[in-house]
Each structure stands twice: as structure tokens, then as C-alpha cells.
Amino acid sequence: DIVMTQGALPNPVPSGESASITCRSSKSLVYKDGKTYLNWFLQRPGQSPQLLTYWTSTRASGVSERFSGSGSGTYFTLKISRVRAEDAGVYYCQQVREYPRTFGAGTKLELK
Amino acid sequence: EVQLVESGGVLVQPGRSMKLSCAASGFTFSSFPMAWVRQAPTKGLEWVATISTSGGSTYYRDSVKGRFTISRDNAKSTLYLQMDSLRSEDTATYYCTTDGGAYWGQGTLVTVSS
Numbered sequence: 287d288i289v290m291t292q293g294a295l296p297n298p299v300p301s302g303e304s305a306s307i308t309c310r311s312s313k314s315l316v317y318k319d320g321k322t323y324l325n326w327f328l329q330r331p332g333q334s335p336q337l338l339t340y341w342t343s344t345r346a347s348g349v350s351e352r353f354s355g356s357g358s359g360t361y362f363t364l365k366i367s368r369v370r371a372e373d374a375g376v377y378y379c380q381q382v383r384e385y386p387r388t389f390g391a392g393t394k395l396e397l398k
Numbered sequence: 399e400v401q402l403v404e405s406g407g408v409l410v411q412p413g414r415s416m417k418l419s420c421a422a423s424g425f426t427f428s429s430f431p432m433a434w435v436r437q438a439p440t441k442g443l444e445w446v447a448t449i450s451t452s453g454g455s456t457y458y459r460d461s462v463k464g465r466f467t468i469s470r471d472n473a474k475s476t477l478y479l480q481m482d483s484l485r486s487e488d489t490a491t492y493y494c495t496t497d498g499g500a501y502w503g504q505g506t507l508v509t510v511s512s
Binding site for chain 2: 334376380382388389
């Protein structure tokens, strides 16, 4: 199984600052079609997860431009610019390159 | 508006069975591979199973293989999860989602306890 390892944030993050979350995979997430199958989700307290980005860097419909995904191969980053109160929650990376799908353990973002 | 509405979550004894349903609307259900993802209390997300658009292919995590069965009825736009031989470690909120994660239901709580 592909193991997904997420980094921590130096919480709390001051409102208006930027925050970056890292995610490493134990195997390359590049598929034979050339795409890199890495998703980022945000789960706000008491809510279902929300897709932020897919294929590493493509923002999902309706997602703010303040969220940007980057990376390649086995190392990925989600950057949140100008952090706001509504960005608080737990962020998960997920690989969908192969089965079983696997998630990172989650990274909590708390705001100051 | 896209909606995924799960139902069927209850308190059940270990070793018993139960079936979850997920009614979809607002999108072309038959065009999306569908999945179940669960979350144990205070824990992270865990993929459970995926089914292809036609239902002809299914995939499971090892811990539920042989006990859980994912299925779908495209005519009814409904996804199912039959769960047999339930264990305490299956206790979680179960989410219905498109396999790519674009759409999620609100989740239904399954508690396995004597």
C-alpha cells in the first residue's frame, strides 16, 4: 500500500499569513497517462470533507484561488495564502493512483 | 444541486450485518465511480471500497475484504454497502463519495457494540 505522510503546522497561524502543508508518498503518484493522482481535502469541524485540489494542482470547482497545490512524484505541498477563519480544520492528502486509496493522517490548521 | 444522502447507520452487535444506502441526485450518477470512506471517532479518513460506473469492478481495503460488499443501482441512482460479520473496529461515520472525492454525503454513523 502507498503510505502518505503529512507534515505538521506551527499552530496557531495568524490570520492573514500563509501556511504550507507537506505530503509525501512512499511511491510515485505519476500514472501511465502522465497525470499525478494526488488530492487535497479540507474537513471543517463537524462537516464532511471538501475537495480542494486534484491532479496535484487543479483546483476543484468553487475553491478559492488562495489554495494552491504543487509538487511532483512523491513530494507535494498545499499552500494557503492569506489564511482566514473559515480555513480552520483538518487537511488531508490522498493518493488515487492505485488501490487501496490511502489518506495522510491529517494536518490541523488552527487560527490565532 | 448535488446531493448524496446516506442512510442505514445504527447500533448493531458484533457479528451482525447491516446495509447502508446512499441516494444520489443532481449529477449523472451512472457516470461516476463511487466509493465509501469511513472515519472512526476522533480519527482520520479511511477508504473502504470503490465500485466502477457499471458495477463490474469493485475494490476493497484488506480489513473489509470478504465481509463488505459494495454495489450500485444506476436506475435508482443509489449506492449500497452491505456489511457482514461486523467488528467493533468498524465503528465509524461512513461517507458516500464519488471516487475522486468531488462530492460527499453528510455521513451515517455505524456503531458496533454489544
